[in-house]
Amino acid sequence: MNNIHFDYSNGHVNSLINIMLYKLPIPKSPEIFENLICDLINASYKTTSFNLFGRRGQNQNGIDIISNEFKTIVQCKLRSINLNNRKTKITFIKEVLEDVNSILKNSQLPERIIIATTIENDTLVQDYLQSISFLNNLSIIFEFWSWSKISSEIFLFPNILAKYYPFRNDNIEIGRLEVLNKRIYRKSKQNELLYEFQNLKNKNHLPIFDFSFINNTENTILLNSIDCFCTHQAVVRAGSPAKPAGILKPTKKFIIDLKFNESLSSDFEKFTLEMKDPIYINPKSPFRIQLQNKKPIINFLKIYFTFNFNLATIKTPELYFNSFTTFSGKIITDI
Structure with missing residues (x-):
């Protein structure tokens, strides 16, 4: 049988990086x-x-x-x-x-x-x-x-x-991480950590960060506070900013107000959501937290969160909005 060959000289390349539910660490050998x-x-x-x-x-x-x-x-x-x-x-x-x-x-x-x-x-x-x-x-x-x-x-x-993975029995794990509304904040096909704003009329434009965790320990744990970090990305852009318009349906969740540095500093601005009463999570149980921002995200931002439990602090991956290249030089006329 002849060897198999392919021509790699042409064609588009698309990559996909996934965050799956409770993704496990990669083996070391x-x-x-x-x-x-x-x-x-x-x-x-x-x-x-x-x-x-x-x-x-x-x-x-x-x-x-x-x-x-x-x-x-x-x-x-x-x-x-x-x-x-x-x-x-x-x-x-x-x-x-x-x-x-x-x-x-x-x-x-x-x-x-x-x-x-x-x-x-x-x-x-x-x-x-x-x-x-x-x-x-x-x-x-x-x-x-x-x-x-x-x-x-x-x-x-x-x-x-x-x-x-025996060590999981003593850990708190981050599971699913999603940004809602999915129509408005469409996940990129090239990078699952990148969300692109879509200006759709009569839709809720306020982003909801949806997190799932699992308490693998034998102990009841407490969530005491959540830190929200945000920084502006330096990206060349042309044209007027998009003008969000939509209807917000009231739901029961935490409201946050992400801040970012207008001077394009690389430092993250921090917003802390302190719990008036800690949230109790039972042993060996999953739990879900939603954070809704007060404003649409139409700028080029990088965002991550830390969840401060009494036993550990969990940091999420960094999420990108409207661009994941810090200095691309690309002129973007429409997002």
Whole structure:
């Protein structure tokens, strides 16, 4: 069979960085990652037929895990790459294709090949994987397991979760992070931490920050305060600012008033929401907090929050509004 090749010279590159519900830390070594995937796929398929193939240093012909029963081969790739960099992304794709070619030349053709990796979903990577069978007239199904998918699947199996992540029993975790109204604050296809303002009439333009947490500890914890940090981004912009117009439906939530420095300083402005009475969270329980800003966010802002519990302080990822490049030089006429 001929080797598989693709032309990488043209085409758009879109990357997607996900924040999934209770996303877990990435394993620290390839060996741990391979064992985790082997346990996970056995549990998912309700079998014990998936086994590690060989060991590091041996010629594995592109195979890390194999099941003859399900005619499935798994290739595990513990990687940390910049998905916004086309060169590193192409290097990763070429590495995957080398392994696929090795599997096709040296093994009985499987029905399914799974690429399990610690990078996130990416349209370029996924499109090329799905094109392999079509362009080469193969009956093989290719699956791309991103870390978001793997992390979410692990939570379906408490025994695997306890085996590889025992430290979670003593922690408070941030889970889902969303910005609502989703029509107004549309999540970027290139970066899931970026939200783009859409000026729609008769819609609520006030952003709602929606957080889910889980208390993994055996203790009742208290939320005492929330710190809101905001800074203005330095981005070239042309034209008049958008003029929000909408109807705010009253809901029961905390109201905040984000401040930002008009001088484009890199320092964050801080707004603290003190609880008149601490919020009590029961042991081993999830809980959800919503924060609604008093004004629409039509500027180029970077925002994050810290939740101050009696046992720990949880910092959220930084969220970007209307631009995630600090100094892009790009002239933006419409947001």
